[in-house]
Amino acid sequence: MSREPLKELALIGALGSTVAISSAEFARRLGASPQTASRKLQVLEQENMIARRIIPNGQEITITEQGTLALQKEYLEYQQIFGDDEEIRLTGAVCTGLGEGRYYVTLDGYLRQFERKLGFTPFPGTFNIELDPWSITARKRLDALECVDMEGFDDGTRTFGSVKCFRVKLGGVDGAIVIPNRKNYPDNIIEVIAPVNLREHLDVCDGDEVKVILCRT
Secondary structure (H helix, E strand, O other): OOOHHHHHHHHHOOOOEEEEOOOOHHHHOOOOHHHHHHHHHHHHHHHOOEEEEEEEOEEEEEOOHHHHHHHHHHHHHHHHHHOOOOOOOOEEEEEOOOOOHHHHHHHHHHHHHHHHOOOOOOOOOOOEEEEOHHHHHHHHHHOOOOOEOOOOOOOOEEEEEEEEEEEEEEEEEEEEEEEOOOOOOOOOOOEEOOOOHHHHOOOOOOOOEEEEOOOOO
């Protein structure tokens, strides 16, 4: 039986590192002809699922961020199929942001979408959490999950980008993690909006540990 090429590359170590493999060996692992194996690698490269460099005895291959995301999505689908759809829990310490959350949350172009798509009017400001090391890894799984999209808009003066939202529960309150669709957004910080002032509701201050539970959309 033939094997899926991207999954096979992950199994031999191309996820997070570079592996060297000959065309003949890769074809053997796939249970396919060398021509078919070579064609499948070309397709993966064209789709930006892998980065590949030809060497004398074969090729060096690394699974790209896009390829990793594809594997994560497949993993989550199998969890749903086999009933192992575990909760995603993120923990970390409360921290103070740059103060920009209040401004962006109250912009009419975002606010009306929050109310319509999330079902609540957010407290003016974001609740910021600096994730612990394990949760930074878990947070990256959000990229493979369905989100609630907030469209970007132009207010006549400047343009504001789109935002991804993920429904969460925090201290019994329904809220949402908001992640702007922009480069260089930190992986170790999450911003949460909710219909209440979470600092007051949870009675916490900077440095206190909190836990966020993701609600599947």
